[in-house]
Amino acid sequence: MIICTGVGPGHLDFVTRGAAEHIANADVVAGFDAVVDVVRPLIPATTQIVTMGYRDQVAQLDVVAQLHHAGKRCVVVFMGDIHFSGFQFLERVERACGHPVEALPGISSAQVMASRGKVCFDETTFVTFHRRGDLEPFKRHLVHVLADARNAIVIPRPWDFMPKDIAAWLLGQGVSADHPVEVWENLTRGDAEWRGTLAECTREFTDMSIMLIRTRTPMASQIEPAPVSAAAQSTTQTTTPITPAAATSVTTPAPSQATAAS
Numbered sequence: 001m002i003i004c005t006g007v008g009p010g011h012l013d014f015v016t017r018g019a020a021e022h023i024a025n026a027d028v029v030a031g032f033d034a035v036v037d038v039v040r041p042l043i044p045a046t047t048q049i050v051t052m053g054y055r056d057q058v059a060q061l062d063v064v065a066q067l068h069h070a071g072k073r074c075v076v077v078f079m080g081d082i083h084f085s086g087f088q089f090l091e092r093v094e095r096a097c098g099h100p101v102e103a104l105p106g107i108s109s110a111q112v113m114a115s116r117g118k119v120c121f122d123e124t125t126f127v128t129f130h131r132r133g134d135l136e137p138f139k140r141h142l143v144h145v146l147a148d149a150r151n152a153i154v155i156p157r158p159w160d161f162m163p164k165d166i167a168a169w170l171l172g173q174g175v176s177a178d179h180p181v182e183v184w185e186n187l188t189r190g191d192a193e194w195r196g197t198l199a200e201c202t203r204e205f206t207d208m209s210i211m212l213i214r215t216r217t218p219m220a221s222q223i224e225p226a227p228v229s230a231a232a233q234s235t236t237q238t239t240t241p242i243t244p245a246a247a248t249s250v251t252t253p254a255p256s257q258a259t260a261a262s
Contacts, residue, residue, distance in 0.1 A: 006106020
């Protein structure tokens, strides 16, 4: 058995119960060093751990595949959620095993970023550059996202396209320099590592960073108007004043002749 699972953006609070149970029952837990370190407290002492980096991931996954085919219960851990920014690693796992493998979702750093930044995905687009190969289609997509007045949550590529590179490239494409930008390096902390504008985004960040590029024209709320409270209604209600009745003149009729004669 072999299962691939996301384990959240870097803190045990974001590891799902299902992922924790698979890790606790595994014979082998494998993944990149930084990811395995996140879940190390969940790994039993008797479990075999196979760690890897960018350079040796193919060779180490071959080791994991051999253990899987030998009947070991193997769990390969991914940072965040596999299908947000880890699909190429999943492809490598399946290539090493020679067949499709089960993939369990996790909590992505993009979801936590949206929560921290208080943006919603119907007004926000997620773009990841954390992949090998040609980035040009994804770069063009990011330009269109910002042109459409949407927010963008962006995962950089650690080795050559980091936040300052993304900012410089966008400015070179004519994107407005005053887009508000936030860069977060440790999403489990309570605040952004850095805030500024696209033009000011020139500093170095670690390879655990994620960007939020906000639209310059946020969409107005489209929910229904707030109901008027009873108190507000009573103070705004128009009351028609009651005016005194006009004085009525009472005329005493002249006595009839019969009365007058009596």
